[in-house]
Amino acid sequence: xxxxxxxxxxxxxxxxxxxxxxxxxxxxxxxxxxxxxxxxxxxxxxxxxxxxxxxxxxxxxxxxxxxxxxxxxxxxxxxxxxxxxxxxxxxxxxxxxxxxx
Amino acid sequence: xxxxxxxxxxxxxxxxxxxxxxxxxxxxxxxxxxxxxxxxxxxxxxxxxxxxxxxxxxxxxxxxxxxxxxxxxxxxxxxxxxxxxxxxxxxxxxxxxxxxxxxxxxxxxxxxxxxxxxxxxxxxxxxxxxxxxxxxxxxxxxxxxxxxxxxxxxxxxxxxxxxxxxxxxxxxxxxxxxxxxxxxxxxxxxxxxxxxxxxxxxxxxxxxx
Numbered sequence: 001x002x003x004x005x006x007x008x009x010x011x012x013x014x015x016x017x018x019x020x021x022x023x024x025x026x027x028x029x030x031x032x033x034x035x036x037x038x039x040x041x042x043x044x045x046x047x048x049x050x051x052x053x054x055x056x057x058x059x060x061x062x063x064x065x066x067x068x069x070x071x072x073x074x075x076x077x078x079x080x081x082x083x084x085x086x087x088x089x090x091x092x093x094x095x096x097x098x099x100x101x
Numbered sequence: 102x103x104x105x106x107x108x109x110x111x112x113x114x115x116x117x118x119x120x121x122x123x124x125x126x127x128x129x130x131x132x133x134x135x136x137x138x139x140x141x142x143x144x145x146x147x148x149x150x151x152x153x154x155x156x157x158x159x160x161x162x163x164x165x166x167x168x169x170x171x172x173x174x175x176x177x178x179x180x181x182x183x184x185x186x187x188x189x190x191x192x193x194x195x196x197x198x199x200x201x202x203x204x205x206x207x208x209x210x211x212x213x214x215x216x217x218x219x220x221x222x223x224x225x226x227x228x229x230x231x232x233x234x235x236x237x238x239x240x241x242x243x244x245x246x247x248x249x250x251x252x253x254x255x256x257x258x259x260x261x262x263x264x265x266x267x268x269x270x271x272x273x274x275x276x277x278x279x280x281x282x283x284x285x286x287x288x289x290x291x292x293x294x295x296x297x298x299x300x301x302x303x304x305x306x307x308x309x310x
Binding site: 015016017018021022024025028029032035036039040042047048051052054055058059062063065066067068072073075076079080083084086087090091094095098 | 120124127131145149172175182186189286289297303310
């Protein structure tokens, strides 16, 4: 483990400006409006895909900027990828099990 | 072993690993991902099996309240993110104001949830109610998942309020400050996760038409 001295942390702490945060928030609100509006349209089987697609974009914005993932070490993003792949395996295996029962 | 020491008292030689602290919180968040992920998988299987029943049951949720709560949580994520910037700039009062706003928004979310659930209970829709059991199994499953998933989420909101309240005290006392704010960062990470879970719960329960 890297021991950082308090005055000089090994990682340069990134300060995100209020304006960037506000911009991301505006984007999130806009995407919320879009997903609510899209739910009123009969898109058939695309309803769920649209809803999950917009939710994924919103999540990406929160993770990258609000949660500072964009400014963290690469290892954080690799760990997240491992966690998401694990969840994806669970989902795929469950549906295989369900489909062939 | 590392002994945790108040940084203000020890000064220059306190052992600190901010990256490690944030990584620890991220690892914890991954376990949360798997916890909620399992429930989302259960939801997916049953929605796949009972599409019409889920659609019918979802019409009973109030999209307006759901949208309002989405905006409340997104805004609370904004305020907690900004509180870190404020602290980094050494603006303690502003940072405390932003954390307080986040906590107030969290309470607002819970108040809406209280009235929402209260209304459902009033019309007789709650787990194992005679009114609900008289319906199709798809609708029973929808409301079962609705109560468990939004309930577990609401529990996270309550825990988040406690975590942020501790941070407010830490900032007030000066143990969390411009030179040492990883506690606020990890608290904020937890709070953003609560937001992310809701980003998925909202369309999956409120927006099936």
